[in-house]
Each structure stands twice: as C-alpha cells, then as structure tokens.
Amino acid sequence: MNAAAQRRAIDDAVAALAHRLRQRDQLAAQERPDAHAFALEFVTAMHGHGWRPTNAQRNPWVSKPIRDHSDAAARGAALARQLLEHGPASISDDEEEHQ
Known part of the structure; x- marks a missing residue:
C-alpha cells in the first residue's frame, strides 16, 4: 500500500467512525450502547472489511537526522x-x- 492509498484508507476509517458516533449520539441516553460495546462493534466491522492488525514498523518515508544536533x-x-x-x-x- 502506497502513502496515498494509506491516507485514503485512514480517511475512510475516520469518516466511518464519525458517522457511527453521530448515529450513536442521536440515540436517547438510555438507548446508547456503552463505550466498550460500541468500540467492539466498530472494530469487528472494520475487521469484516479487511482491516488486520500488523506489526508496526517505522515509516520508511520519515527522514533520519543527518547528524547529531x-x-x-x-x-x-x-x-x-x-x-x-x-x-x-x-x-x-x-x-x-x-x-
């Protein structure tokens, strides 16, 4: 995945989460799921759409300092x-x- 595709994927995930949060906020307080159940549902949905946790690695596009300052x-x-x-x-x- 290149940088542009990764940025689009992040933007799509943020938009999906914001949409779900707005829907949740419109519910009456007694009808809202608790935060853990809400988060679990969202992560499960992302997993269903292909999201998989990976071993984090340093971004190769981040430059290293040339010298010690x-x-x-x-x-x-x-x-x-x-x-x-x-x-x-x-x-x-x-x-x-x-x-």
Whole structure:
C-alpha cells in the first residue's frame, strides 16, 4: 500500500467512525450502547472489511537526522539562559559568529 492509498484508507476509517458516533449520539441516553460495546462493534466491522492488525514498523518515508544536533541545542540553551540572566549585552563576540 502506497502513502496515498494509506491516507485514503485512514480517511475512510475516520469518516466511518464519525458517522457511527453521530448515529450513536442521536440515540436517547438510555438507548446508547456503552463505550466498550460500541468500540467492539466498530472494530469487528472494520475487521469484516479487511482491516488486520500488523506489526508496526517505522515509516520508511520519515527522514533520519543527518547528524547529531545536541551540541547546537546545548549552546542555544546556554545562550538563552545567559540572555535571561544578564541581558543581550552579555553575549560574547565569538557566540555571535555562530548565529
């Protein structure tokens, strides 16, 4: 299943669930099924339409960071603390070169 087909399948499942929730909300309070029974019915219906749980895997389209940015984050946090404690004049010239 490609990304577009997966997005359509998710959109269809959300639309089906929203439809059923609206139907459930229109019932009188004493006629509404409890949440567990409602959820079980919905998952059973999805299973009947071919939905199957699978082992979750990382999305291959998500890019990985090229390098570790923890040093830059630590330097930025230190600069922010310095600014809060001492004001903008406290930033040294060598730190301004990194900006």
